[in-house]
Amino acid sequence: MKKVTIYTDGACSGNPGPGGWGAILMYGDNKKEIFGAKKDTTNNIMEITAVLEALKMLKEECEVKIFSDSAYVVNAFNQEWIYNWQKNNWKTANKEPVKNRELWEELYSLTKKHKVEFIKVKGHSDNEYNNRCDLLATSAIKNL
Numbered sequence: 132m133k134k135v136t137i138y139t140d141g142a143c144s145g146n147p148g149p150g151g152w153g154a155i156l157m158y159g160d161n162k163k164e165i166f167g168a169k170k171d172t173t174n175n176i177m178e179i180t181a182v183l184e185a186l187k188m189l190k191e192e193c194e195v196k197i198f199s200d201s202a203y204v205v206n207a208f209n210q211e212w213i214y215n216w217q218k219n220n221w222k223t224a225n226k227e228p229v230k231n232r233e234l235w236e237e238l239y240s241l242t243k244k245h246k247v248e249f250i251k252v253k254g255h256s257d258n259e260y261n262n263r264c265d266l267l268a269t270s271a272i273k274n275l
Contacts, residue, residue: 132246133158133193137185140200140254140264141177144272150174151275152181153267155260156188163188164263168271177268178204179234186241194246200254200261208249213239 136157143150150172156163165184169177178201186195199205207213213235216222221229221236229235252261 139181151271
């Protein structure tokens, strides 16, 4: 099984407001950068979208390490929120509907196709790839 490393980041200029996302996929010596933007969105939507779009790029089952500075995304999996949401018909512990359900459902489905590990990184620090993803995301906003 191929081992792929993915770095992701999302950004928003205002929240809600124009937003962008960026991701870097790495396999062996190969690197691929992807990015996109949306005129009216939220930071959380862009963070989820970055991971979602990166996983969509994988053409076969892979072992994936996803590095994100989004506690929201990482904790959804590492603290098993998403599994509880799914079990509880996409309701939070407070019985409220899960925000961005459609994105979470799609992401959940994609993570079932691969062996995925989520790793939290500190944003806006000394991580070269996280900083590059931030630049991809913020540049995408500027190019709307």
